[in-house]
Amino acid sequence: MDFFEKSIIELQNQRPIFHSEDDLKLALAFNIKENNPEFEIRLERPVELEMINRNGKKTTVRAPIDIVVIDTNGNSYPIELKYKTRKANISLNDENYILAEHGAQDVGRYSFRKDIYRIENYKSKNLNYKYGYVLILTNDKAYFEKNVFEKDNIDKHFSFHNGALLNPFDLSWNYSKMDKTKFILNENNVWCNIKSQEHWTCKKENFYKLDLLKDYEITWIDFSIIEKTIFKYCLIKIE
Template sequence: MDFCDKAVFELQKERPIFHSEDDLKLALALKIKEQNPKFEIRLERPIELEMIIRTGGTKIVRAPIDIIVIDENGGIYPIELKYKTKKACIPYNEEKYILAEHGATDTGRFSFRKDIFRIENFKSKNLNYKCGYVLILTNDKSYFEKNVFEKDNLDKHFSFHDGMLLNRSDLSWNYNKLDKTKFILKDDNILYDINSKMHWTCNSEYFYKLDLLKDYQITWNDFSKFEKTNFKYCLIKIEI
């Protein structure tokens, strides 16, 4: 069990629920530091990455990595995390946890793949990179139970349900699912509606092409259980 696995394992005992993604981020960083006093921790460290646009070309994007861990030898371990919740009000340990309804699981699935892409590409700019991690913690069973690939959803190629093999090739959004009388794919490979307005998947970050360097086997594990909601997590270790 490496340091990130160990930190998540210990958090299960001490913090089975979090108020927000920032709450989870801080708790994980503190636990890693507690278990590894010689490690240095950085939060929200900005980096510049070259993102690939589906129509061709690239774009330099400046964005933060959630957690950077630096070991005593200068080795670097970037961590990206997501905390996706269904609406709930859960009392625990004399605190009330009022969880937001995040929804938008289609963009959540895309963003999970994007986090893996970002960590893989972080390596190319950091000679001291050792390995990286992508962690998602959620009580939304749509992520771990729902096989949107079999349902032929718009986001079918971004499904990362339990047992899924996440393919290294980005097959894009499943535009075959859309009503052909309402949307048309024009010569610029951008999808427009009948009013010549771009489909939301063709805007900004959702139009990046996210080919990965390898396939990833997806496994979900129990994190915590409450009366009306269960939390599961998926932790991907990125070794290239």
């Protein structure tokens, strides 16, 4: 068990619920530093990453990595986090947690794969990379229970339900579900409506092609149960 896995287990007892993604990020960073005072911790460390759009166009983006841990040998461990919640109002130890309704699970599934891609990209550009992590913690059963691949949804290829295997090749959004009476594919391989407005899957960060270096097995693990609200997490280690 390494330092990050140890921190997650310790937080299960110390902090079974968080107010927000920033709250989770700070709690993890504090725990890592507390257990490893010799480590350096950076939050929201900006890095330049090369991204490729689905039409082949390359672009360099400046993006923050949620947590970067640096050990005494100068090795770096980048960590990306997601905290996706369903609406809930929970009291614990005289503290009230009002969780937001994030929804948009299709974008959430795509973003999970994008985080893995970004850590792999970081790995290829940093000689001092040791290994990295992508973590998602959620009380939204749609992520860990719903197999959207079987339902043939537009985000079917990004499903990471329990037991799924992420294909290393990005099979893109499921455009077979696109209403062809409203959208057409233009010469730039972009789906647009009759007013030349781009479909949301063809805009900005949703239009990246996210081929991975390998496949990843998905396992969801219980984190906590509070007032019948179940939190689970999925942890991907990128070595």
